[in-house]
Amino acid sequence: MCKNKGFTLIELLVVISIIALLISILMPALKIAREQASGAVCLSNQRSLITAWLMYAHDNKDCLMGGSAYYGTDAPFVLQPLNENGSPVDAANVDLASRIRGIEAGKLYPYLNTHEVFHCPGDRRWNRRPPPLDTYRSYSIIGTMYGEDYDYDSDGYGFWLNPVVAYTKLSQIKSPSEKIVFLEEDPLGQFNIYGSWVMDYRLPIETSIWRDAVAVWHNKKSTLSFVDGHAEMHDWVDPRTIELAENGFKEDVGYYSSANNVNEDLMYLARAYGGVRKR
Secondary structure (H helix, E strand, C coil): CCCCCCCCHHHHHHHHHHHHHHHHHHHHHHHHHHHHHHHHHHHHHHHHHHHHHHHHHHHCCCECCECCCCCCCCCECCCCCECCCCCECCHHHCCHHHHHHHHHCCCCHHHCCCCHHHCCCCCCHHHHCCCCCCCCCCEEEECCECCHHHHCCCCCCCHHHCCEECECEHHHCCCHHHCEEEEECCCCCCCCCCCCECEECCCCHHHCEECCCCCCCCCCEEEEEECCCCEEEEECCCHHHHHHHHHCCCCCCCCCCCCCCCCHHHHHHHHHHCCEECC
């Protein structure tokens, strides 16, 4: 009489170990593939955003739309989260609907007619972070693109050290293929992306200082779009840039750039920051 032979405990443990090993090998590859896929969509978003931004300037006698989300400039590209009556929403009551209303109230939205372009699929804050840190909008405008740098002499934040002020017209911008307009930003600890993406731009540029971090949702990379209308995926090369993006500012990490410890990513952003030189 034949007997059915089952697996022994050792055989089962071996099979489980092999499956666990395969999963540990495949998971990083799947994560990279997912981030690459989200990067492709994000690049498409960036191309749409920069095209709309340029169209606004062409439709408005060369004037740039405001790059700050909440103060200081005319014609802001988005507003902060809004109630149904159009009043600002505070952090305690913000939700996805109010965030979308703020996007739809901005000057960029009529050129796009969808709020989804403002969100990178690799940005999972909106469903992974607890309220009110579940931010939805993924992109900011650089401070010199008629953003927060519009009037550093009087904003009271000490940015008067910057030797430049923001562009207000498209024709002021030299080397448009090198000047960033939109980038991905993740300001840790804020319920929304305030203002613009800014840095303390100094001369010589080696003395420039981080003020806002970038977001790294695509395998340590970020998407950027430029004044000439092109968008690209940029690879950050300094580990301090990634640490800043993922963990926020730390006093002992040394994000300040110096002649002996230059952060090449910060220098890249300083060269792409631009602005009108003060007289």
